[in-house]
Amino acid sequence: MSYYLDDAATNTLLAKLRQEYRLYAPKRFPLQGRFSDTDTIRYTEVSTLEEIETQEKSTYSAKEVVSPINQTLFYFTPDEYRETKEASDKPILVFLRPCDIHAFEHQDKIYLENGGLSDSYYARVRSKLRFVLLECPVGFDTCFCVSMGSNQTDHYVMALRREANGMSFQVKDAALEPYFSGATTADFTPQFVTANANKVVLPQIPNKEVLNELKSHPVWDEYDARCTSCGSCTVACATCTCFTTRDLHYTQNEEVGERRRVYSSCQVAGFDEMAGGHIYRPTAASRYRYKMLHKYHDFYARFQETHMCVGCGRCTDHCPSYISVTASIAKMSAAVAEIIAKKGW
Amino acid sequence: MENIVKPSAHQVLEVIQETASEVTIRVASDITPKHGQFLQLSMPKIGECPISVSAFGEGWLEFTIRAIGRVTDKLFALKPGDTLFLRGAYGNGWPMEQLLGQHLVVIAGGTGVAPVRSLLQQAAQEPHLFPSVHFIAGFRNSENVLFKQELETWRKPFNAFYTLDNEETTGFAKGFVTQHLDKIPLAQLEDNYQVLIVGPSAMMHFTSLGCLELGIPQEKMWLSFERKMSCAVGKCGHCRVDEVYVCLDGPVFSYAAARHMID
Numbered sequence: 126m127s128y129y130l131d132d133a134a135t136n137t138l139l140a141k142l143r144q145e146y147r148l149y150a151p152k153r154f155p156l157q158g159r160f161s162d163t164d165t166i167r168y169t170e171v172s173t174l175e176e177i178e179t180q181e182k183s184t185y186s187a188k189e190v191v192s193p194i195n196q197t198l199f200y201f202t203p204d205e206y207r208e209t210k211e212a213s214d215k216p217i218l219v220f221l222r223p224c225d226i227h228a229f230e231h232q233d234k235i236y237l238e239n240g241g242l243s244d245s246y247y248a249r250v251r252s253k254l255r256f257v258l259l260e261c262p263v264g265f266d267t268c269f270c271v272s273m274g275s276n277q278t279d280h281y282v283m284a285l286r287r288e289a290n291g292m293s294f295q296v297k298d299a300a301l302e303p304y305f306s307g308a309t310t311a312d313f314t315p316q317f318v319t320a321n322a323n324k325v326v327l328p329q330i331p332n333k334e335v336l337n338e339l340k341s342h343p344v345w346d347e348y349d350a351r352c353t354s355c356g357s358c359t360v361a362c363a364t365c366t367c368f369t370t371r372d373l374h375y376t377q378n379e380e381v382g383e384r385r386r387v388y389s390s391c392q393v394a395g396f397d398e399m400a401g402g403h404i405y406r407p408t409a410a411s412r413y414r415y416k417m418l419h420k421y422h423d424f425y426a427r428f429q430e431t432h433m434c435v436g437c438g439r440c441t442d443h444c445p446s447y448i449s450v451t452a453s454i455a456k457m458s459a460a461v462a463e464i465i466a467k468k469g470w
Numbered sequence: 471m472e473n474i475v476k477p478s479a480h481q482v483l484e485v486i487q488e489t490a491s492e493v494t495i496r497v498a499s500d501i502t503p504k505h506g507q508f509l510q511l512s513m514p515k516i517g518e519c520p521i522s523v524s525a526f527g528e529g530w531l532e533f534t535i536r537a538i539g540r541v542t543d544k545l546f547a548l549k550p551g552d553t554l555f556l557r558g559a560y561g562n563g564w565p566m567e568q569l570l571g572q573h574l575v576v577i578a579g580g581t582g583v584a585p586v587r588s589l590l591q592q593a594a595q596e597p598h599l600f601p602s603v604h605f606i607a608g609f610r611n612s613e614n615v616l617f618k619q620e621l622e623t624w625r626k627p628f629n630a631f632y633t634l635d636n637e638e639t640t641g642f643a644k645g646f647v648t649q650h651l652d653k654i655p656l657a658q659l660e661d662n663y664q665v666l667i668v669g670p671s672a673m674m675h676f677t678s679l680g681c682l683e684l685g686i687p688q689e690k691m692w693l694s695f696e697r698k699m700s701c702a703v704g705k706c707g708h709c710r711v712d713e714v715y716v717c718l719d720g721p722v723f724s725y726a727a728a729r730h731m732i733d
Contacts, residue, residue, distance in 0.1 A: 198475065201514040204553065208473055240704035240718035245471045333730040336712070340732055367707030370475075370700045374515040382515040389706070396708060397733065399698045400519065400539025403671065405733035415733075419710070426713035 127313040128305045131291035135174045141304055143172055146255070147213060149190045150220035151183035152176050158184070159357075159443075168219070177220060179287040182265045186363035186439060187221040188232055191250045192386075194360065198246060198370075199384040206384075211249055220257045220285065223317060224268070224435040227275035228363035229254070231435070234428050235366045246386070255298070258284040264318040267438025269451055272325040275435035277317040284315040325454045327432065328461040330422050335464050340418070344460040345410040351446045352409040356390030358440035358450075359416070364433045367391060391416050413448075417457060474703050477512040477555035482548050483530060488616050492581065493546055494524060494534045497554050501531060505566065505589035506694060506722050509533070509558030510702045513544045520699045520717070521545075523559065524584035525591060531556075534584040534616065560702045561721045564589055564666060565692060573659040574600040577647050577677050579608045579669025583616050585694050585721075586668055591620075594627045601662070603628040604654050608647035608673070610635050615642075629655070647673065648680045656684060667725075668694040678725055691725035 130138060142148060150171045157165045166178045167185040199206045229251070236247035258281040270276040282298035293313035296302055330336050359365040369389035374382030389396060392412050397405045406412045424433035434450075441449045464470070484496040503509070503523045511533065512518045519541040525532040537546040548554060564586075574593060576586050593603050605628045609615045612634060622641070624630045631643070631653045638644040647669075656663075665686055667677050674693050681691055697716045700706035709716035711731045714723075723731070 199514075204479070206476060206514065206555065208476060235707075236705060240715065242474050242703045242705075242718075243471070244475075244703070244705050245473045248471060337730060337732050366705070368700065369706065369708070370518055372513075372515050372517045379515070384514070389700070389708070391707065397698055399696065400542060401536075418712070423710070423713045 126296055126302065126305070127311045128294045128296070128308040129288070129291055129311040129313070130294065130308055132174055134308070135292045138304055139171075139173060142218060145215065146218045147215050148172065148218050148220070149187070150177040151187075151259075153178045153181075174292070179259060179285070180262055182222070182268075182437070182439075182442075184439070184442070185361055186228060186437065187219055187225040188228065188363060188366075190217065190219050191229075191232070191254065192236070192247055192366065192368075194388045196246065196386045197383045198386055201372075201374075201382045201384065203380050209246075214253075216253045216255055217250070218255050218257050218282070220259050222259050222261055222437075223278045224270045224273075224275045224437045225363055226256050226258065226278045226280055227431075227435045228437070229256075231364040231424070231431065231433055232366055234424075234430075238428075256281040258315055260284060260286040260315040261318050262287070264321045265438065266322065267441040267449075267451075268318070268321050269323040269325050269436035269438060270318060271321050271436070272323070272327075273432065273434055273436035276319065276321075284313075286313060286315060321436070323438070323451045325436075325451050326458050327421055327454065328458040330461055331465070331470065334468070335461060335470055336418070336422065338464045338468065339457070339461055340414060342460045342464065344456050345414045347410075348413040348448070349408055349410040351448055352392070352413050353446055354392050354394055354409045354412060355445060356393040357443040357445065358448075359390040359392055360388055361439040361443040363435050363437050363439065364420075365390075367396075391419070413453075417453060421454060421457070475557065475701060477510065477518075477557040479553050480531075480556050482550050482552045482554055484550055485548060488534060489614055491538075492534060492536045492614075492616060494532050495545065495548055495554065496530050496532045497556070498529060499531045499556065500529060501556070501559055502526065503531070503559035503588075504563035505592070506563035506585050507559040507561045508585075508702075508721065509556050509560065510699075511535075511541065511545060512555035512557065513541050514555065516544045517541045518700070518702075520560070520702055522585035522694075522721075524587045526588055534581065534587075536581050558702065560717055562719070564694075564722055565664075565724075569664050569666075570599055571662075572600065573602045573604070573663035575604045575606075575654050575659075575663055575665040577606045577651070577665065577667045577669075577681075579647055579673040579677075580610065580614065581616065582669030582673070582694070583607055586666055587617060587620075589666075590624060590628070594624060597627060602659070605630045606633070606647050606650055606653060607631075608633045608635065608650075608669070609642075611637050612639050612642065629653070646676070648676045651677070651680045651684060654684070656686070663690065665691045666694075667691060671696070678729070688725040688729065693723055693725060693728045695721045695723060695728070695731075697721075
């Protein structure tokens with residue numbers, strides 16, 4: 126069923142939901158952006174409608190709800206590894222856009238399925254997630270979700286549209302229906318973006334010969350000058366999962382400490398550095414190539430379902446050097462076509 | 471739900487000083503790895519690192535460690551009675567199904583001897599497993615030779631040939647292992663052989679090329695890869711090469727697959 130609630134009634138609903146659920150949504154943090162006088166919009170626990178940014182794309186993706194940028198795995202005492210616990214057993218309603226819902230399927234592939242091994246830190250939160258679809262008011266300027274097939278989804282328990290003085294709701298999960306008893310019904314089904322200003326044509330890499338030829342193609346050279354290897358693109362990325370384990374001990378007592386999992390980035394120098402100093406990708410260009418091929422070839426080659434990108438455009442939004450991922454894809458596809466034509470593969 | 475990154479505590483039984491910068495640590499453990507597998511060694515408040523099993527037996531495991539990084543420096547300082555945290559074993563290990571019954575050729579460089587040591591020990595103890603074993607090991611110099619006594623005992627059961635990069639001494643020729651690939655009596659092995667190559671990446675690269683030049687088919691050559699790893703369970707992403715995760719799909723790869731794997 127679909128319903129309309131004005132702002133006050135929506136807040137009453139959220140208060141009721143909070144008795145059974147934790148609510149996570151994109152929230153605006155004024156003046157906390159990466160540039161002067163800009164805001165940042167990131168996921169956090171919310172309690173009121175006013176806290177939820179419904180109109181703009183969030184600066185960071187919803188992945189942080191499940192895999193935070195910095196997470197303690199164990200507490201150490203002199204002879205024990207003590208596993209951290211979840212703060213709450215309540216299920217989580219997370220408010221997010223279609224691309225970010227799709228992105229969780231990509232995250233699941235790594236954390237829950239890769240190698241047939243399931244990561245308990247991810248699983249313990251992921252199993253509690255219920256998706257609340259935030260309808261996109263428009264396709265945002267760097268989005269290319271239609272090209273990536275992530276503009277639509279029916280994988281949600283409830284959908285929302287921001288109206289002038291209230292909210293439209295589509296409820297798909299029967300467990301949520303009682304919260305709307307007595308509410309005004311409405312004729313609302315969420316609409317999906319069906320065209321973006323940005324379109325991409327993904328490279329068709331037919332074999333390992335073309336793949337390896339592409340790795341040494343001059344198409345990557347420009348990124349040596351442009352990419353600063355800051356890793357901002359991968360932190361913002363809805364699908365990137367890489368992390369590094371970091372141990373620490375407390376200054377006050379060196380006997381006790383923590384093991385943490387922190388986001389890592391294949392774009393940052395040292396990601397592949399082994400003990401002893403051997404490095405496989407010493408240049409920004411080689412690291413950018415590694416990321417792009419993972420996104421648009423390697424991930425699909427491993428899991429045979431989707432590419433590791435939902436077209437959210439956050440990497441482009443974040444790049445301090447204005448590297449556009451859609452332009453990079455176009456150049457990569459042209460290079461592949463050139464290799465195939467030249468070599469006759 | 472099982473926590474796949476939680477290590478368990480094991481007691482250090484013995485620490486053997488191999489060289490000035492390498493030790494072998496024996497720990498009490500009921501883990502029974504396959505030849506060529508590795509474990510994550512964990513030092514609380516320092517970190518974790520993947521280390522090959524260099525030998526194992528009833529109730530114990532051995533790791534041979536070079537003090538070369540944050541974690542290994544600490545491992546180097548362990549004493550008998552200390553606690554070492556472990557998880558694993560991980561990886562595929564050497565392809566025993568393809569190896570058993572075939573002539574075995576092993577070419578190892580430096581600490582690369584560690585991941586083939588348990589296999590060679592078994593081959594020496596159970597000579598019926600392989601019709602013949604040909605072992606070429608290279609070290610930088612006489613001070614870097616690992617498992618010295620064991621290398622001597624292997625001269626009898628195996629066709630063993632040892633070399634040092636820059637010097638010649640009793641029992642050791644001079645030169646890289648690639649300069650001594652002619653010590654493998656390929657003609658006598660007919661087609662029934664498999665070649666294991668393990669060592670630093672440049673050594674593996676040039677040894678593979680040398681083997682190809684000798685006419686060894688790529689599907690008979692097996693390489694053991696080493697990569698940075700944080701989790702060893704296919705989550706952290708550090709060891710990925712193309713669609714392959716070295717921790718899950720390796721560390722051992724056929725050269726037919728490995729030759730395409732460009733990081």
